[in-house]
Amino acid sequence: MNKREKEAYLRDYAILKAKGKPFFPYAVAKDGAMACVVMAVIITMSLVLGAELGSKANPTTTTYVPRPEWYFFFLFEVLRVIKPPSLVPLATIGVPTLAMILLFLLPFYDRGPERRPERRPIATVTGIVVIAAMAFLTYEGANAGSPTAIEMPTPAHVVKAGGATLGEYEAGKLVVAQSGCLACHKIGENGNSGPGPDLTHIASRLPRQGIARTLVNPTAPMPSFKNLPPQKFKSVVEFLSQLK
Ligand code: HEC
Known part of the structure; x- marks a missing residue:
């Protein structure tokens, strides 16, 4: 702000102040009345x-899909796409906190007198980019697959086989995702890398019978899955034996 602009501003301010009314009690009374109206509407509606x-809530469900409220979808999406555990705190706490601090400090580093958006290109573009990014992440978050789903490309030979093989593969993938295997095993980019071995290429290590035997008669701490319904058991084995 240069000297002339500052004088013009102070002059306008003095004129407005002479014409206006004090904040207390006039503005306070108006705000108070409006707050009472809003409260009354909320109470009436409730x-x-x-x-x-x-x-x-059903504590026995194994297929529950936890979802945040819609206004957290963007953060949810950030959390979903960032896989390395060491980067998660940075992305979910670090970046939003930094953005908040920058916004909070805006009056201190942007000292320009302009208020029209078209004369503040940097602020305007930044604002639009942030809103667009949040809108995009919110959209992606709202349409994201279930966190209990396994997300990985279907192997080419399974796609090619199609029909029953593909059907069993998809069914087995769903059962594996919902049976808690990912708590101990990693499959592709999904799940935890311990205590069980990575299952991404299990079929190249273990034949079909071996996989079935492990599920029925595993070594601790892996629980036995011999009580899965036969159809589900079959599709799990089918799915795993396609992971070459
Ligand atoms: C509580 C943790 C845990 C859970 C849950 C679990 N596993 Fe395991 N799994 C293990 C451990 C530990 C081993 C290694 C045991 C060993 O080497 O003898 C293992 C071994 C295996 C193996 C043999 C791997 C190999 O390389 O020999 C297969 C296949 C397997 N698990 C599949 C599954 C499937 C499918 C599920 C879900 C239906 C599942 N596991 C659930 C812990 C778990």
Whole structure:
């Protein structure tokens, strides 16, 4: 702000101040009245419409898909696409905190007197980019697959075989995803890298019978899966024996 602009601003300010009314009690009274109206509307709505609490929580479900509220979808998506555990705190706490600090400090580093968006290109472009990025991440987060799903490209030979093989593969993939195998095993980019071995290429190590035998009669700490319904058991074995 140069000297002339500053004088013009101070002059306008003095004129407005002479014409205006003090903040207290005029503006405070208006805000207070409006706050009371909003409160009254919320109370009336909660009395008349009630609160939506959803269905009762079911502690035995194994297929529950945890989802954040929609306004956290962008953060959820960031968490989902960033796989290395060491980068997760940086991405989910570091970046948003940094953005908040930058926003908070804006009046200190942007001292320009301009208020029109078209005369503040850097601020305007930054704002648009941030909004567009959050909108994109929110959209992606809203349409993301289930966190209990295994996301990996289907091997070419399975796609080529098609039909029953592909069907069993997909069915088995779903059962594996929902049976807690990923808690101990890694498959592709999914799951934890211990205590069980990586299963991404299990079929090249273990024949079909070996896989079935492991599921029925595993070494601790792996639990036995011999009580899976036969159809599910079959598709799990089928899925794993395609992972060459
Ligand atoms: C509690 C952890 C845990 C869970 C859950 C678990 N496993 Fe395992 N799994 C292990 C461990 C540990 C081993 C290694 C045992 C050994 O080497 O004798 C293993 C071994 C295996 C092997 C043999 C791997 C090899 O290289 O020989 C297969 C196949 C396997 N698991 C599949 C599964 C499937 C499929 C599921 C889900 C239906 C599952 N596991 C769930 C811990 C687990």
